[in-house]
Amino acid sequence: MPTIPTYPGVYIEELPSSVRTITAVSTSVTAFVGATRRGPLDQPVTLTSFADFERRFGGLAAQSPVSYAVQQFFLNGGSVAVVVRVAAAGTGAAAAATLTSTQTSTATPVLDVTAVEPGLWGGTLRVAVDYRTPTPGDTFNLQVFDTSGAVRESFADLSVQDGSPRFAETVVNSGSAVVRVKVRAASRPDPVGTVSKPFAAALPDLTHEVQVKIGDVTRTVRIYDPAVDGAVPTTVTELALLLERKLRALPDAPGKRVFAGTRVTAFGRQLQAVAGSTDPADVVRFLGEAANNLGLEGSVSPPVFALAGGQDGGAPGLTDLIGSEAGKTGIQALRDVQDVNLLVLPELAGYADVDDAVTVVSAAQALCVEKRMFLIVDSPQAWTTLDAARAGLSAFDSVRGDHAALYFPHLELVDPLTGRLRAFPPSGTVAGVIARTDGQRGVWKAPAGTEAGLPGVRALTVPMTDRENGLLNPLAVNCLRTFPVVGPVVWGARTLAGADVLGSQWKYVPVRRLALMLEESLYRGTKWVVFEPNDERLWAQIRLNVGTFLHSLFQQGAFQGTSARSAYFVKCDRDTTTQDDVNRGVVNVVVGFAPLKPAEFVIVKIEQLAGQFEV
Template structure:
């Protein structure tokens, strides 16, 4: 039985022939709904480069975790705690601020001391001051290549690059290998020769080892110790190779008493390479330099090259918090929020730093630019109320300023939330957009994008309280103005109690009044736009129109069955029209096919009115 036939089978015997034919229908897949972009200041991370993270642990690795001056970090933390599963982070800093930590590695091979390799932290920030690099020559070609390791502030090895060369024609050219593979550092060749190894490196031993029955004095930092290198009564056979000598010396060093709290002797490493040995203290403290003192050490060649156990990166400076222009960024350079233009799946946008702006005009400038981006990229913006809104009266007085930016691709939330700061253990106020993004992600996952992210199910996970406790009456003053209120109710605690867009003011009477209606439309638009890409360059005729109607109707029917649309039948819930009426002969001549899609979204039950009537008489039981 042919399984992939492309044409009719050629019959050769009487019987039934079965062929598999490709389906003419094409599936439209639903796109993501709650991937949230956070743009602003973080402790570390690549500048103006969108990075996708799927948990707060990954955010900590890439962007340094929580920082007292990073509203974005706390927002991301609240997002994942509240139910979020994927986020896109764009680190932004004030233009011209910030500096990457660095160290210059030098070489003394066969020439006067000179710079050979500049090592910089991958990104600007104080975080880079905790990085350390170590160099050794323990490679298959110890006279030509080297290894480089990167440590963090805790002394843990984070990255290792082996068999490196400073020859630009070599397959393991150090700048090429490190810059392509490291997440922590970048390097630049600035001279000739290899960087000197870490620790103390001996001179080359001859074909035979010298007399090892000598007393040595070693000093690491401020601690000085004496020991016998080889004692025939205790150390067995005398070492006859450089490798055996390295093992003996390492064992002797590790047996020496350390300074209190130190691990310099106990963790000492002695590495053989070629006819030489390298001695490194078991510490990542640059002050713990291994020094062998006296004539015996000189006779053994242990004073040839003395360096610290690691080379510390220094001079890193955090960038200042971004201003309005930095956040808006440049479309040409893809900076600030404009960096999101190259990201395919972003559905929500949070800018938590705006709430702390002293000037409302600066905040509105960024909100206006963000809304333009959201309209172009089908993103929904979560706007935090200014931190100066400390009461219902200040909110009512300040909301008039938002009349200039009342778009339907954004929603405004008030008041701020209060949580225990993990860094201090104290209660602290935060902009709510990160927590609200988590609520939206959780609601989308459990109910669907058409469900309003508000109500008793929209609890703010981990939130202790709100900066302003609103009553029903006070909420009733703000809700008609398009302000989504956060409320605290008995038993349920803090939750979202509003689902209007910025265009949801009663005075505007917009068809995009509600958040779920707007977000459902964006979801449908994006799914259809991607799912109908195959139409391009197909013959523009009735056959194509029929396939479009079939694909789009199948997708919309799936949403209808899930409860996305109102109506008891598909005809009442949606329609797809693509025929000679939508696509005229003139359109066909111009290479245009028009598809008309209509949906009947479910609007939230914002006001529930209960009528109670007294009756007289008795009910029969």
């Protein structure tokens, strides 16, 4: 605010700068939509590595083209991916388990535990309950394991009372990445393992032998032997430590650790004995009259409660991929994601009906136009020869837009799951090449040529000669080629609108993508203009800020021309914004740029000179 002088002296006043920086947006964040082994349905998840994909979506799966596409994207230079899991409508189920309480006369369902996402993967989860809490009579602990026995999550001191700050639903559902719970009754679930009856203040005689059965194996143990165990236990905790040591010393069945990993703990005046296993069949049972007299078998439960009933979703059809704009499903789930530049749909290559694939491509292109994205289209899996590609190309005539590019043929890679060569759609690999090219050279460089190598690719399903390549390139099919020494490369950079007969100004992929980057950068970088006074001072600021942004790109080599004047221009003045526009609250900014076109054809002319002579 202006300084109001009140005393003689020097006043310092900071003035706001008229320069507002416009930053170039990202250009290679790639969205993948399709079936995965696990993961949230119809929710975009941002990943920065394939390890992230393995954690959130279960890694590679033979029936998931998206999983291989994401792997190839990161292997070829991609850095950020957005994955949307899609499944056939009405398919898939989450694994679940219902925990009961036997504190009443009959077993009562008290807690539903459900895997957070549908899929068979939920069947690997196990949950365990114990009462080792500060208030063992009222609260409980919940642990989540996997089949390996590793603890994935642990939640302590939970309550089934809705008003409690440790209410199980609130604590677990807000903190767990793998399960959700629902309290069905105001009673705690039974603890796992075998829980004794409460011991009296003075422990009973412990010199008896008891039989212990875990699974199919029965062993005999003397709880306390005065000759070898030293002082007699006087507390429940000391008894728990002694019994655990005795049980772990018992011989196991071959290949098992149910006795060796046994855990015996104390809570209140009770003991809990749990087998060292994640197999629900390995129940600890104390048998015989001596065990009954000691109260060692107050209640018996498995060592863990297993989740079951999970089912993977079916392969998505065209309606599932297209999704619903209102429900934000399928590709429409990307509407709320700000920074997505490339879209990959590997599922389409395997469609038996090419018309279904073209229907999805049409909807995807419409979304790309709206969101300023670019679609990478895989050639159909049925195009196994050059003639099949030429004959089937007419199916794509209805979707020849400039926001998409078609790549042919498919790649032959070693499948990490089988160790054998297998054909894969090229879109994920091409997206990685585009991301690598953007980072090394810029979005204005065509993602093709000898620099656009495809590491890891063993072969192409359809090898091509120069002449065969020449049959497809004029039809806007970007071919993948293999050259001696260089190896497999991307050898085309045309949009679907780049067929010679169409004469489109958006013929080339780098021209279209550069324009998309400029549009999105200017869209975000000029929002400060809204509601500013619409006069010459505002127009001058717009020219300064937009011109500075374009000049920085010119210095990086993004435009044609040897001078800034011939490379770009920015107009915002009385010629572009009339008084009528001002009265209607409109300011018009005209931006022009001279894009770089790729050197698609290199013609070398060689002439033989006649011998020189002197007269």
